[in-house]
Amino acid sequence: MGMQQMIKYMEQSEKIYAMMKQCPYEILREWKLTKFKAGSVLFSQGDIQDSFYIMVEGVADISVIGENGKKYVQSTYHKGDMIGELEIVDRLPFISNVEAVTDVVLMGLKREHFLEWLHLDRNFNEYFIRSILKLQYDILKKEGDNNLYTLHDRVCSYLLRCLPHGQKRAEGIVIKVDKQQLSHQFAVTPRSINRILSELKKQGIIDLNKQEIIILDTKQLQLELEDRNSRA
Structure with missing residues (x-):
């Protein structure tokens, strides 16, 4: 991947810039781009990957298949999110499936270069640790929300979280998701x-x-969630 393309992705995403702003030149040269079409399976549960990835374009779902054969969506990847960060250090099998919701572009870095980057770049080392801790926090919070809040509140909260990733149009903010995806979510x-x-x-x-x-009325969506919580 050319250096100009790398700079473009860093300029387009605050998360990518924060992660890579002090990445050594010898590591920058090793990144490779991989493209996937919407509906493609990027990684499968049980796979062992030898690369670390950053999503630079698109949206992808993280899901697991239960013993009953049903798919459960655990989270969603957006631009700037890391993929494989939990498994890469010890080459563990993927604990989830990753499926492209839209066309997706990933930047990939081989494991040996990733470990070298982690060793050389204090900024990325700290970013990586904070990201792992936040991921654990979000998992625990989601488990708590599932027990404490109604499905209505969880759907409203999910739509509000999706707003920064939506597309602005004259009629409102468009979120690329359908009913089937929400049922999995x-x-x-x-x-x-x-x-x-x-x-x-x-x-x-x-x-x-x-x-x-x-989303036609973001303010009313927020009030809908707040009003129901205040009545609970």
């Missing part, structure tokens, strides 16, 4: 998701368009 039936989205649409908060959810 929350491990519930599509019917349950459809009921909540229909309520939000009736209130004029969102609109639905095939594989898109259009």
